[in-house]
Amino acid sequence: MQLIEKAPAKLNLSLDALYQHPDGEHEWQMVMTSIDLADYVQITAQKSANIVVKTTSGFIPEDQRNLAYQAAKLLQQRFKIKTGALIEIEKHIPVAAGMGGGSSDAAAVLRGLNRLWQLGLSKAELAKIGLQIDSDVPYCVYSETALVTGKGDQIQPLGPLPNLWLVVVKPAISVSTPRILRALNCDQIETRPNTAQLVQAIAAQDTDRLVAGMNNVLAPITSARYPQIEHLIERLETFGADIAQMSGSGPTVFAVCRQLSKAQRVYNSISGFCKEVYLVQPLK
Numbered sequence: 001m002q003l004i005e006k007a008p009a010k011l012n013l014s015l016d017a018l019y020q021h022p023d024g025e026h027e028w029q030m031v032m033t034s035i036d037l038a039d040y041v042q043i044t045a046q047k048s049a050n051i052v053v054k055t056t057s058g059f060i061p062e063d064q065r066n067l068a069y070q071a072a073k074l075l076q077q078r079f080k081i082k083t084g085a086l087i088e089i090e091k092h093i094p095v096a097a098g099m100g101g102g103s104s105d106a107a108a109v110l111r112g113l114n115r116l117w118q119l120g121l122s123k124a125e126l127a128k129i130g131l132q133i134d135s136d137v138p139y140c141v142y143s144e145t146a147l148v149t150g151k152g153d154q155i156q157p158l159g160p161l162p163n164l165w166l167v168v169v170k171p172a173i174s175v176s177t178p179r180i181l182r183a184l185n186c187d188q189i190e191t192r193p194n195t196a197q198l199v200q201a202i203a204a205q206d207t208d209r210l211v212a213g214m215n216n217v218l219a220p221i222t223s224a225r226y227p228q229i230e231h232l233i234e235r236l237e238t239f240g241a242d243i244a245q246m247s248g249s250g251p252t253v254f255a256v257c258r259q260l261s262k263a264q265r266v267y268n269s270i271s272g273f274c275k276e277v278y279l280v281q282p283l284k
């Protein structure tokens, strides 16, 4: 038996860290959305107990360091499954970009094996298991616009965003998320997103209020190390974006545009400076 799961990239419309738990983990408050840029994860049942991961990217490990492998192993062990799986990942999401590519692959494996092995687990149950892999996996199990709180494990779907276009730009630098998080001090954050306003704006389909409430508290930390991120944000806004913001711990930056014509102008203008540029929409 074989199936394919789509693993969409995520973007942070907002990212806030309220405090640090005694175990060092952060209490997050984020509004996330998923976009029509995705990896495709094909899972084929195997008679032997082996979990084998193959990817089309030469840059990511295929052994136990792969988050998709970890997801399969967790489910296999937890539910004492005697058979295995061949997991083939067609990568399209840039790696180490702040778009949750590895987490989304892991979440796709959780959803796919839940079907293949007929485990009957709910999204909430899969999300709980996924938290053991990475704090973005619970959100990626849902992959729909949501308010994400706790250590990344509390997911509240918010319904679709108002109609808008996104120009996603991945600068040619790699950012280590753990390094950025080590520099985060919740007591020294100067500007935070207005999460309540974002949630209300989505319910009211009000793009003006949505844009006004956006922010990412990790942006000043990543930008201090890589000033080109701040320059990119300024450039996207000069080209006509309603707002431009970094996603996750970076370096990906995305521009929000109300109109397709404006998004196309931003896309064409920035394509001259960066190689990895995508014109996409949020998933409905």
Ligand code: ATP
Residues within 6 Å of the ligand: 059, 060, 061, 065, 066, 067, 068, 089, 094, 095, 096, 097, 098, 099, 100, 101, 102, 103, 105, 106, 134, 136, 177, 248, 249, 250
């Ligand atoms: P996040 O936004 O969740 O911090 P990211 O988009 O910054 O994630 P990923 O693309 O998930 O980063 O990659 C982060 C690291 O995870 C890379 O160093 C990569 O080698 C490793 N990794 C493990 N499994 C995968 C996978 N299936 N796809 C991509 N990267 C993976």
